[in-house]
Amino acid sequence: MSIQSLIPTYICDIAPYQGGKPISEVAREHHLEESSIVKLASNENPLGMSPKARDVILKSIDQIYRYPDGNAFRLKNAVSLKFNLHPESLIFGNGSNDVLELASRTFLKVGDEVIFSQHAFAVYSLVTQAMGAIGVKVPAKDFAHDLAKMFAAISPKTKMIFIANPNNPTGTLISKEELKTFLTKVPSHIIVVLDEAYDEYLEIENKSESFSWLSQFSNLIISRSFSKAYGLAGLRVGFGVSDPEIIQFMNRVRQPFNVNSLAQDAAVAALMDEAFVSESKILNNNGKKQLESAFQRLKLSFIPTFGNFISFKVDKAPQVYEALLKAGIIVRPVTNYEMPDYLRVSIGLKVENERFIQALEAII
Numbered sequence: 001m002s003i004q005s006l007i008p009t010y011i012c013d014i015a016p017y018q019g020g021k022p023i024s025e026v027a028r029e030h031h032l033e034e035s036s037i038v039k040l041a042s043n044e045n046p047l048g049m050s051p052k053a054r055d056v057i058l059k060s061i062d063q064i065y066r067y068p069d070g071n072a073f074r075l076k077n078a079v080s081l082k083f084n085l086h087p088e089s090l091i092f093g094n095g096s097n098d099v100l101e102l103a104s105r106t107f108l109k110v111g112d113e114v115i116f117s118q119h120a121f122a123v124y125s126l127v128t129q130a131m132g133a134i135g136v137k138v139p140a141k142d143f144a145h146d147l148a149k150m151f152a153a154i155s156p157k158t159k160m161i162f163i164a165n166p167n168n169p170t171g172t173l174i175s176k177e178e179l180k181t182f183l184t185k186v187p188s189h190i191i192v193v194l195d196e197a198y199d200e201y202l203e204i205e206n207k208s209e210s211f212s213w214l215s216q217f218s219n220l221i222i223s224r225s226f227s228k229a230y231g232l233a234g235l236r237v238g239f240g241v242s243d244p245e246i247i248q249f250m251n252r253v254r255q256p257f258n259v260n261s262l263a264q265d266a267a268v269a270a271l272m273d274e275a276f277v278s279e280s281k282i283l284n285n286n287g288k289k290q291l292e293s294a295f296q297r298l299k300l301s302f303i304p305t306f307g308n309f310i311s312f313k314v315d316k317a318p319q320v321y322e323a324l325l326k327a328g329i330i331v332r333p334v335t336n337y338e339m340p341d342y343l344r345v346s347i348g349l350k351v352e353n354e355r356f357i358q359a360l361e362a363i364i
Helices: 023-030 051-063 073-083 096-107 122-130 147-152 176-185 244-253 261-272 274-297 317-326 350-363
Strands: 090-093 113-117 134-138 158-164 191-195 220-225 238-241 309-313 342-346
Touching: 023 317, 051 261, 073 090, 073 238, 073 261, 090 096, 090 244, 096 122, 096 158, 096 191, 096 220, 096 238, 096 244, 113 122, 122 134, 122 158, 147 176, 261 274, 274 309, 274 350, 317 342, 317 350
Parallel strands: 113 134, 113 158, 158 191, 191 220
Antiparallel strands: 090 238, 220 238, 309 342
16 A cells, blocks of 8 residues: 555645745755855845844743643733734644644634635635635736635635735735725625735835734734744744634644744844834845846846735746846746746845846846
């Protein structure tokens, strides 16, 4: 008997998530010095982590032999104060991906339907399939969520809807008015998971108001991340916000100690470092203009973005991607998002963006 025969078909059919190539791997494959490589593939903060978070980590590391606080008490209080949320409405995860998976494990069973958009974050499909549920992918409209079609896709089997705002990898944004109208129409027995990993990069007029909607929509789960603007991607910490009853059930399937102690301490410090987040946003806005100007000069079309990355169209995208790797520039192919003619580049430091632009210009 083969091992595969013991595994459910829906697990066997999963294509594992592929992240941006690590610097060390590119260095080995192309015989490059790691220090010469520019990684613009994973939407990481090019400024690194908050200095306040770094200081806290150095002070906390001697306690690493102890188990972390499984209830994340200090972090829970910090987030609740920062965003005016009730502590019982919060759950923490090993990155916001963990929150998405916890929502799926809590609510989905084999045969349930889950709606998400074409070109939306790949993890929605993965966590759906891992539960034996059926993904219903709704065609995008100009690379963005088509909420009207997503609502029309609701069936008696629909159990959950995933929405990314802003969306990765397209960078598109749904207006607050349109999103709230959609939530008003969705039946209350269908869970809506709103992924807001890039909210910190939005201008004030576009920033989410979803926390204030929780009292109106008891079926809403909001996920946030410390991996992007807060610069803690390697520590893996994120949080979810929802009705306390939903959070109670999600905690039943959450692994104990799922957020390590350094991540919790660093997240508290990063959350309070508003100057660092502001600097990150300014850098991102300037880098966005730098890259958009280069794409326009090179006559390359791109999707206007509200995140810290830009997807751009280029002839022979796979070959361009490989050529950039050889030049020591790591970007992200997005063929698995049904965007075979596009590459996604994270917005980096000014000098990193310029390295990318020069290499791209030499290739095309």
